[in-house]
């Protein structure tokens with residue numbers, strides 16, 4: 455059979471609320487044209503993020519009832535630990551309330567003034583946690599990763615030449631660890647090849663630098679390796695995942711992605727001394743080491759979700775659903791980051807709206823119009839998120855790309871929801887000349903995209 459179907463049936467439904475364009479205009483004005491500020495009841499289809507938005511399975515909900523809420527030594531922790539050890543092979547598994555908590559603990563220990571942390575591309579919270587420790591966050595994606603229209607298999611890869619140059623320039627003592635984000639969320643959700651993971655590890659290890667994976671979407675990355683990299687077509691996904699982790703010395707993970715849960719995360723490391731330091735911080739700021747910042751039932755749901763994510767029927771459906779959206783938009787002429795990534799489609803807002811310059815935030819303008827036109831919430835990943843305006847000189851520094859991300863929650867929306875989204879984007883594309891840019895009227899000191907307020911020009 456050629457038709458790919460959702461590999462599940464629906465047991466519980468949640469109604470979605472339809473609004474009029476007039477209502478959405480009011481909502482958006484009150485929200486300062488920031489989609490993070492609107493109530494989810496005013497959203498019809500929510501593609502703001504794939505993080506924490508998955509539909510849990512019957513077995514996960516059953517696990518919620520099974521959860522052991524003991525303060526210390528919870529049975530659910532031992533299941534969580536066993537499943538993660540089996541998947542990653544790491545020695546120490548430290549639960550945290552979400553991915554950024556694992557990042558804060560890790561960089562709180564290894565970061566600090568004068569240090570540099572290279573990554574294929576830091577996610578915004580990773581960058582913020584590195585910088586909060588006063589270390590420098592360095593993005594080293596391969597050059598083809600910066601060309602949205604270019605079709606290549608592994609545009610999420612690390613630029614190994616640039617990494618080597620950085621190590622030689624700074625010296626390994628200033629690089630406490632190197633990260634690889636799989637898939638590369640801030641760079642189009644593009645996968646990283648096994649060869650690139652292995653070679654990054656070899657280069658780092660030759661200089662005594664540990665390699666950590668930012669492993670939120672490890673299973674989606676592994677499926678791309680199976681589809682695209684020579685020698686992996688017939689390998690079971692579990693083996694591919696095990697090989698990916700075998701090159702690394704640890705990982706941070708937001709379980710809100712590929713563990714199919716609504717909250718949770720972990721830090722996993724091999725280094726005993728690092729694990730001890732991490733647990734010391736954990737017990738002060740997150741919780742006792744057998745629950746981190748989580749309830750026993752969350753640990754149970756994560757363990758179950760991590761087993762479900764490795765189902766190849768699921769991964770095939772997941773990757774094909776995103777490709778379906780991407781291929782449809784490409785055929786209509788809508789410029790997107792090519793090829794479609796693992797968890798999201800990224801519209802190239804710079805090419806979609808060439809008449810709006812980066813300092814007028816074309817991504818924000820497009821995301822707002824997608825909401826106004828179809829009640830669909832998306833997310834700008836461009837100069838609002840990564841650009842900067844110097845408060846003194848007023849000088850504007852644009853991001854590398856101006857993207858609008860349509861992130862697909864796992865197991866939540868059906869094919870007809872997707873068709874509605876595609877129709878909405880198509881209609882906006884036909885009248886794109888009418889769209890106007892945005893200006894920021896207020897912004898906070900860090901992570902401005904979450905709370906900044908805008909006005910249309």
Ligand SMILES: Cc1ncc(COP(=O)(O)O)c(C=O)c1O
Nearest residue numbers: 505552553554577579639670708
């Ligand atoms: C690549 C990547 N790293 C880290 C994080 C942070 O995880 P969390 O939102 O659970 O703190 C995210 C979340 O979106 C992510 O996509």
